[in-house]
Amino acid sequence: MKRRDLIRYLHSHGCELLREGASHSWWHNAAQNKRSAVPRYTEVRDNLVKKICKDLGIPPAK
Numbered sequence: 765m766k767r768r769d770l771i772r773y774l775h776s777h778g779c780e781l782l783r784e785g786a787s788h789s790w791w792h793n794a795a796q797n798k799r800s801a802v803p804r805y806t807e808v809r810d811n812l813v814k815k816i817c818k819d820l821g822i823p824p825a826k
Contacts, residue, residue: 766808774816787803787804788803793820
């Protein structure tokens with residue numbers, strides 16, 4: 765999945781950018797008080813996308 769599509773998906777489920785790290789962006793789901801790191805790769809592997817969604821407590825992206 766392209767990173768920009770993942771970012772769009774996270775926004776649509778109420779997640780917000782928490783901060784920028786050295787090589788990752790930290791995202792926060794305020795409704796469930798969960799957070800996860802999203803790498804700055806252009807293409808994020810599907811199994812990593814599933815893990816990020818699970819960490820943030822949102823349905824897995826397709």
